[in-house]
Amino acid sequence: MSEPRETKASPAMADTDIAIVRIAPETSFKNKAYEALKEAILKMDIYATPEPVMLDERALSERLGVSRTPIREAIAMLEQDGFVKTVPRRGIVVVRRTKAEIVDMIRAWAALESMAARLITTTARKKDISALRDFFKDFNNDRLPQDHIEEYSRANIAFHQALISLSESPVLVDLTNDLLLHVRGYRQLTIGRKDRTATSLPEHLAIIEALEARDTELAEKRARDHTLGLAAYVEAHGQELFT
Amino acid sequence: MSEPRETKASPAMADTDIAIVRIAPETSFKNKAYEALKEAILKMDIYATPEPVMLDERALSERLGVSRTPIREAIAMLEQDGFVKTVPRRGIVVVRRTKAEIVDMIRAWAALESMAARLITTTARKKDISALRDFFKDFNNDRLPQDHIEEYSRANIAFHQALISLSESPVLVDLTNDLLLHVRGYRQLTIGRKDRTATSLPEHLAIIEALEARDTELAEKRARDHTLGLAAYVEAHGQELFT
DNA sequence: TGAAGATTTTTGGCATACCAAATACCACGA
DNA sequence: TCGTGGTATTTGGTATGCCAAAAATCTTCA
Structure with a gap:
């Protein structure tokens, strides 16, 4: 039952190691x-x-x-x-989450994201931080976020995930992604609200600026307050969505 | 196949609902x-x-x-x-965690705990906050933590879990417990180190004081810095423990 | 006609059998 | 003696079948 890995098993080719990628684990x-x-x-x-x-x-x-x-x-x-x-x-x-649970999750998200911001100010490259602006390059005074809510919502999520990723912390990334998955279904109904969308973009830019300035405390605070703001918003306006 | 739920199923007892606790779900x-x-x-x-x-x-x-x-x-x-x-x-x-992973987890823990501290300053009762001191009532200048490391380590963990619980946030509690479980096996080998144990107790007391003073920013900062200190310690001194 | 009671159906929990891949082991031959 | 090839074994993956609890449905009788 010889496996067709190599034609010959001579020691001479021990480190020629042809790019064998462990075959396909064929997910179960x-x-x-x-x-x-x-x-x-x-x-x-x-x-x-x-x-x-x-x-x-x-x-x-x-x-x-x-x-x-x-x-x-x-x-x-x-x-x-x-x-x-x-x-x-x-x-x-x-499982259906209650409003209180969603708010609670957003708070935890805020905690993790503010820590990510903190770490970014000390380790991330300037170039990568600045690149965060690209997520919003399609929006400006002539093309307001609140007029393209669906699109902005996607950019918004992508921004937050990219931000966390910059922390180079797998734990922060994983925990946040898990939380986001739970909040998401509900999110599309709340984040999209025009009144909040309007203030969202400026806050994002302010976070990026603090990161670029390597101002650890300020970046942390802005990241935290921004997401806590969402939590407060959901707590105040998300009533009708939970039966 | 009549079930002995009640002797009679008369509508009259519909809302007498005797404390029937759903029988025993008999964990699977x-x-x-x-x-x-x-x-x-x-x-x-x-x-x-x-x-x-x-x-x-x-x-x-x-x-x-x-x-x-x-x-x-x-x-x-x-x-x-x-x-x-x-x-x-x-x-x-x-799964065996690398030092980097443990440090990463401790950082996430710091993020969650600092958020817990923040919430506590606005919602917890004075009495419950002060009760946190009880975890260390068996330690003083005549009975130093570093002389009873095993016992202090347990008190330490209990304190942190009680602290998080005071936030009344199920998400923070659950996430932190999960992280602690992973850090724990490693923890007994590091937390116990005398040099760090000595500074641990005063920092805990400082956190409690900030909470009692309802100083949100300070409590958050002290909680965060305390746990980040542990992360830094593990990163610096935990080398030998990972093969 | 209506409801208690028996019967059928549905649903998750668990045990068992078999498969294929990966490995371990062994015998044979240069 | 070394190693080559093949066979037996181990191990996780999956399919199936049956069980009992609970719900749904049907039956029967006052």
């Missing part, structure tokens, strides 16, 4: 199911209907063409993420 | 296995041996007296937590 059905279900959950509007959204193992296994086993493992993973909650003998329900 | 084998494995992993000293620690599904299922199915689901959950990593056709390995 479990992981495929996890990704598929996660995407599906994030895509649907959980807050649209009053009745809870349920998932059915057998239906999903048939739908994805695999057995229940990998489906169940994927669901166990999603439950760890806090996206679903399985109730024994009852069903699997997609 | 999956969850039992998850808890058991998690505890086992946290208890062992992963950094002791040079070779990676492996887990065997079949051995575990036999050990815990259940089939592989719930074991595999538990492992899928642990993998989400970042405690283990399963390599197809190779095995399940308990």
Whole structure:
């Protein structure tokens, strides 16, 4: 059962090491199911209907063409993420967050992002910091964010993720991404509001300026206050969205 | 197949609702296995041996007296937590963190704790804040922390967890607990160091004072700097612990 | 007609069997 | 003795089947 890795196994070619990339790990059905279900959950509007959204193992296994086993493992993973909650003998329900929980998550996000800003002032390159402006290059006084809310919202998220990434901290990046996934479904309904969008862009630019100035305390404060502002906004105006 | 819920199902007792606590959900084998494995992993000293620690599904299922199915689901959950990593056709390995990762986690912890401190200054009761001193009531000039490192280390962790809890923020609490679990195994080897322990207690007291004074900015800064100090310490002195 | 009660169906939990890849092991031959 | 090739074993991945609890549906009788 010789593997066609090399034609010959002579020691002479020990370090010629042709670019063998460990073949393809062929992600398992479990992981495929996890990704598929996660995407599906994030895509649907959980807050649209009053009745809870349920998932059915057998239906999903048939739908994805695999057995229940990998489906169940994927669901166990999603439950760890806090996206679903399985109730024994009852069903699997997609978790709906309350307004208080969303606000709480945004606060944690603010904490992580302000730390990212702090780190950036001491390690990031000037060039990379300045590049953050590019996310908003399509917006100006002639093309206001509040007139292209959908587009601005995407730029907004991309900006925040790029900002965190500049911290070079995998933990901050991962934790923030997780939080953003939860806030997101709700986000599209709130961030888009014109009244807040108007103040968003100037605040972003102010953050970038503080970062460029290497003003650690100021950058941290501006990043924190900006996101805490969103939390306060949601807390004050997000009432109607939660049943 | 009548269930002995009530002797009679007359509408008259519809809202008498005797404290029925949903019976016992009898935590599933999956969850039992998850808890058991998690505890086992946290208890062992992963950094002791040079070779990676492996887990065997079949051995575990036999050990815990259940089939592989719930074991595999538990492992899928642990993998989400970042405690283990399963390599197809190779095995399940308990993840070992590098020094850089531990430092990174401590920084994130600092971010979350400083936000907790911020929130506490605006919402917590004076009484609850002052109660934080109790964790250190067994230490004083006649009984120095550095002479009872093991005991002080426990008090230290308890203090930090109590602090975060005072924020009344479930997200901050959960995220911090997760981070602490990862840092912990390493922590017993570093926090215990005498040189740092000596400065730890005064800093804790300073944090409490700022909280009592309702000085938001100061409390936040002290909480952040205290934990960032730990991060810096680990970064500087934790070399030898990672192979 | 209506509701208690029995029956069927649905749903998640768990055990088991088999597969294929990766590895370990072993015998044979130069 | 060394190593080459093949076979047995190990290990995670997946499919299936059955169980019991809970819900839905049907039955029956006052």
